Amino acid sequence: MNPSPSADHHPLPAGCLSDADLEGLVCGQASVSVLAARHVEECALCRARMEGLAGTGSLQGSALRALEPTPLPAPLAAAMDALCRTPPSSMTERAVEGWGGAGDVPLDAPARPGALGVFAGYDILEAVASGGMGVVFKGYDRSLQRIVALKVLAPALAASSVARVRFLREARAAAAVNHEHVVAIHAVGEEKGLPYLVMQFIAGRSLQARVEATGPLRPEEVLRVGSQAAYGLAAAHNQGLIHRDVKPGNILLENSVERVKITDFGLARAADATDVTRPGVVAGTPEFMAPEQARGERLDHRADLFALGTVLYTVATGVSPFRADSTPATLRNVCEHRPRPIHELNPQQPRWLSDILERLMAQRPEDRYPDARTVAQAFEQGLVRLQSGRRPDPGTSTHEGNRQEARRVPPSIVMVVAVALVVLGMLVVLWGRRPVPARAPFRIVRTGGVVEDSTNWTEALATLRSGDILELAWDGPRVVSPIESTGRVLHLRAAAGRRPVVVHATRTRPWLITDASLRMEGIELRSAGTGPRGESIPRPGPMNRQAIDSARRSLERNRTHEPGHQLLVCQGGDFTLVNCRLVTASSVDEVEVPILLRNCPWVRLLNSELLHAGGPAISWKASNGDRLQLSNCVVMARSAFFFAAADDGVAEFELDQCTFVGTFLIASLSGGESLRGRGSHNVLSLRRPWVGLPGASGPGRQRWQGQANVYDRVGVDAGLQIPPTERGSLLLDLGLDAQVRARVGAGKPVRPEDFALPAMHSTRLGETAGILPEWVGPGPGWERWRALKAER
Amino acid sequence: MSPADATRPSLLIAIRDVGNQSAWSEFVVLYTPLVFRHCMRRGLQEADAADVAQEVMKSVAGSIARFEYDRRKGSFRSWLLTVTRNKLANFFTRRARRGDETGETSVQELVGSEASPSESADWEREYESRVLSWAMEQVKAEFQEGTWRAFWGTAVEERAVAEVAAELGMSAGAVYIARSRVIARIRRRVAEVDLDDPMVQAAFGAG
Structure with a gap:
């Protein structure tokens, strides 16, 4: 309620109306007593209190004068009448725009009880998934008496002849791949203008659903999924097929055995038809995309290796390495950002697994593994060695040389170093979660990774060398004196979690x-x-x-x-x-x-x-x-x-x-x-x-x-x-x-x-x-x- | 505030109950003229403005039923403006279309993306004034003729209290009270449909 003078605990003059009286006057329906009216007329204080209670001040004069009712124009009255007579529930379906569900795929009348209908001769039992590309149904193949999965291209995409042709071409190419880690394609066709493909039905869930349900995978699971997926990719690559959209949602895990099955080979290309791509929409999935793909360059099978690395990074840590608020920002991250090694984010993951993923996710395709088979073998070796408690083969790591030297160091020192590393690892993990308040406003990250704090701007500048990073570790404005620099590359950035404002005075x-x-x-x-x-x-x-x-x-x-x-x-x-x-x-x-x-x-x-x-x-x-x-x-x-x-x-x-x-x-x-x-x-x-x-x-x-x-x-x-x-x-x-x-x-x-x-x-x-x-x-x-x- | 008012479900929540026809009618009566007027200000003919307003209301109904109104994206009124601008953009696109198809998506996305400051300010004014005038229409019947005229003469026409009192044969005190009563009632009625009220917002917080 609006404040009234009595709220200030000053006693009211005798004869004045109480707050309750005033509220009764303002909000009540009863007729007004002559006594109350007289008092309000005579007592300016009570009048002010009453008007404060009613909020008269803000509603007067010009604010109200503009409101004099005018007759509604006939078209408006007709529109309102029509709206009022239509229940809002009937509008909800019309409001669902674009690709929303099975309702968009024309089905024939069901031929068996419990089915939704018939599409291309298959009984449609239920819609399993739908996305931007299309909808996936669980269906029944009457002639072969088996459950199948039908993927139907979204009508919005099917309207483009380029997308239609690409979908059919890629699906037919993928049908040629026959491998235990690739979802088999039984048939490809077109019905009522909508291209579709019939696939092996995989009872299970996607890698994405698995991670969402149970959190990051253990190292041996990462290795197992990685090697099976890499073998599946290798089979497709041998047929000259590039997947182009390797992501956790396209890697299926069969029930009970969790056998990996890759699906949707090449289908991202269908959405890549320029006449259907909306502005700002990139075919494929930005957060798992290789840099060359993000840049729209020509790509080969090694783009799939990058994507596999990103997928495994994500399932090993629960963190998508490049994800950002927007697609352009994600794509920029893909091209510029070097993710932190997984063992820093999840200490459970071994360092050598970090190295494998880092090599998969190398910016330049030639710095990655040469082919998927080599990747699969690297994961397999890792798995064997992990199970026997040994290190992986040196050939799988880029940093192995240093480590071999480390082996020659006496065990006691190794132990001390190991403990120190564990503590450091924990610190890094804690650091990643929450920025530790730093006392020093300036921090230099040397090229070798050594971090030096400084409280003196001039000093920090003086010791800064080309390639060093100067971090500003404060929040909000701070006057900083000017910099004049010659002959060295300058790299300035906000320290993690900080939002420094430099004021130039x-x-x-x-x-x-x-x-x-x-x-x-x-x-x-x-x-x-x-x-x-x-x-x-x-x-x-x-x-x-x-x-x-x-x-x-x-x-x-x-x-x-x-x-x-x-x-x-x-x-x-x-x-x-x-x-x-x-x-x-x-x-x-x-x-x-x-x-x-x-x-x-x-x-x-x-x-x-x-x-x-x-x-x-x-x-x-x-x-x-x-x-x-x-x-x-x-x-x-x-x-x-x-x-x-x-x-x-x-x-x-x-x-x-x-x-x-x-x-x-x-x-x-x-x-x-x-x-x-x-x-x-x-x-x-x-x-x-x-x-x-x-x-x-x-x-x-x-x-x-x-x-x-x-x-x-x-x-x-x-x-x-x-x-x-x-x-x-x-x-x-x-x-x-x-x-x-x-x-x-x-x-x-x-x-x-x-x-x-x-x-x-x-x-x-x-x-x-x-x-x-x-x-x-x-x-x-x-x-x-x-x-x-x-x-x- | 009377107990009946306190328990009255908010309009926005009520129309989410798709069977609630009276809440829907109230919503239509309240907001359609606002959208209509906005379209007229953008230079549309009456018939076109009515069409666009109808589309906007349908879209709003659909979105509300799908719990799409998200307070994090701003207030209800700014959301309504966004929907209106999108529908206006569609309208202008249709009108401007000369046969080719490219670019429509970007019209919708970009026109929908941001209102200019002056447009937002206009909209705020139109919105406030529509809600007020609707509330006035709504509550007028609840008052006796004399009470309403006392309010109208002093608050709207801003004439002196004594003059209005003499004209209506009331005491000045009664005129003061009448004016306060009507204004308080108008404000309560506005508060009932204030979709940007924190309580209403909280109801949509999960959506």
């Missing part, structure tokens, strides 16, 4: 300037003056002549690419930001560019955010062959990057799954013609995405290849400048009227009328189209955006 120089490669991970960097929510970031004014001139002046000053008060300056070497956030407080009139890059051959910003109200977010001076890639980033700035070519060469940029908010994508005063770009699945919330600055040479729209981008909130004229090379993209205007004003692409010329705004909105043009402060910083808007991004 020296406005006259960059926070970090280096002439060699730089990599930063998980660090937030902000210039002094930005609050925790970035409050001081000014909202850019309308995009008028004055603002353009101002931006242009700032760019011209920046054209020299001289280090000034930027945050990061990299002049040579590769530049990589992963999971970072840069926030600056500059305005249009200040020349502060968060990142200044010159002669960096390979620039990558992954899953990072640049929030910057001034000019361009990145100033990029490129040489011939230089590349810049932004993936899964948010850039809020006047322009995403400012480009200048150093010579006559060609530089390339690539943007995927990014959001750009501001005015331009690229600002270019010179050299725009030597820039080539590609981009897909970006949201370009930019007023004039495709121009440089007025009077400057544009970045050559013809050199842009865009696909499935969304151009949002663009100005009327800007639409005309979207290049004809754009494919399958959209021009939206969510800011003004949420209209899809035109679809750009499929080679169709874009006409001026496609971009006409409804007349009623024309007056709102010219309003702010830049950074909105409420978008910036960890406020509700930001959190919502992040949540949505993660889902996507």
Whole structure:
């Protein structure tokens, strides 16, 4: 209830109404006594208490005046009437979209009691599983009188002829494989336009279900499953067949004996038909995918070995080594992340098993085992030796040389070392579970793995060598003095479980300037003056002549690419930001560019955010062959990057799954013609995405290849400048009227009328189209955006 | 708050009981005009706006029955906006379609992904005002004519209490009390359908 003055324990004046009286007055139905009415009229205190109780203050005047009832328009009344007469239960089925269950597969009337129906002559007994690819039924083959499994391609996929042809082709190829560890395919066919295959029915559960039910496998189980699966893969590889989607769900364990049976050979290819693949969806299962597969490169049988390694890693530890919140992040992990050895996560697993899995999961296919048979043998040897209490054969491990030397060390020392290792192992396990509070804010991880703590920033920097990793081990903001580094590769990252925020307080120089490669991970960097929510970031004014001139002046000053008060300056070497956030407080009139890059051959910003109200977010001076890639980033700035070519060469940029908010994508005063770009699945919330600055040479729209981008909130004229090379993209205007004003692409010329705004909105043009402060910083808007991004 | 109010099941929970026709009707009457008005603001014709609103309500009904409303994804009102935006995007896509098929998925995904700040703010206002005006319509019949007019004259028209009292032949004190009664009742009615109420949210926490 609303607080009333009496709640403060002050005695009420005599004759005043009690709280109960007031509540009776306000909430009661009874008629009002003359006495009470008179008192309320005369006593301002009781009146205020009563109105506080009712909440009168918030509901008065204009808030209510807008609410005067108006008659419902006829179409609305009809729609409401129709809705009210339809029970919501009848709508639930219609709401189930896409592939949901057996209901989507047309079945003939059942021919025997208890069956769901008949499909392709088989009695359908029940739906066993369904997924993105299709549905699996348990069926009965009347002619051969046996239980079978029927896998029917999802109608959504079957609508694509490419997917249909691939499914049939891969299924027929897989039918040629006859091996005890591969699920046998009895028949392949097409019924009612839906391709299907008939398989041996395996009574049992998948490896995935097994791990979910009983937790990580014991070492001997990992070895047994690994060797059987590898033999199964070897049989398929011998037929020239690559599985492409080895995952715990595709490895079945037959009841009682738990014999391994691999299923779904090659079927991932059916979903790989480009005409049915949705944006951002990769055929196969990202978290078990080989790096070459994640990159869409040509792959051979060794991709299955990587996947098998990932599967075994997962079942041995209960942790999926590459899994992340989103598919792009998972794929990046696959390509970049080196998982911790399994014996660190699960001390039960022997170190040599870690080594086998590490070799299976080598980034380069040539560093893996040569074929599945060798893998199977390595697991078998391990199993034999595990059962006889001995070590595996040296040939199976890459680190065996060191260990052989260790054998020559006297046993007592081995014992001490062993105990120390066990203790260390436990520490590592504990560490992995919960970050130990560190006293030292800086930590250097040397190339050899030695960790040194430091409380002194300058000292830590002085001892830092190329290849060392400097970890920042604190949470929240901390003023850190600038770094100037020459001739060494810098690698800075947040310590495990930490979210350090580096505050750059020296406005006259960059926070970090280096002439060699730089990599930063998980660090937030902000210039002094930005609050925790970035409050001081000014909202850019309308995009008028004055603002353009101002931006242009700032760019011209920046054209020299001289280090000034930027945050990061990299002049040579590769530049990589992963999971970072840069926030600056500059305005249009200040020349502060968060990142200044010159002669960096390979620039990558992954899953990072640049929030910057001034000019361009990145100033990029490129040489011939230089590349810049932004993936899964948010850039809020006047322009995403400012480009200048150093010579006559060609530089390339690539943007995927990014959001750009501001005015331009690229600002270019010179050299725009030597820039080539590609981009897909970006949201370009930019007023004039495709121009440089007025009077400057544009970045050559013809050199842009865009696909499935969304151009949002663009100005009327800007639409005309979207290049004809754009494919399958959209021009939206969510800011003004949420209209899809035109679809750009499929080679169709874009006409001026496609971009006409409804007349009623024309007056709102010219309003702010830049950074909105409420978008910036960890406020509700930001959190919502992040949540949505993660889902996507 | 009277005992009857306290035990009244929340609307959102009630419509999950698919047999509860009256709860469903109440839900339709409350939210359809809101979605309709939002569509009109996006420039749709009345007939189109009514169609889209109908689609939105059907989709909401389906999702609620499948327990899909997840509080972690935000409040009910923002969820309703997302559904509305998706259906609007479908509508615009259909209208803009010129024969080829590519890109529809991305329209749905991307349009559905984020509302602009101004759109969200508009929606908040429309939402609040719809719930209030619905509550006013709902409770009006519970009051005697004089009580309602005392409320209307002083709270909505913001006329002086003495003036309204004289016009209605009531004492000023009675006018104060009448106004408080109506407002308190409106607020209770709003609270009953407040789908972002923590109790309601908790009911969906598992979904």
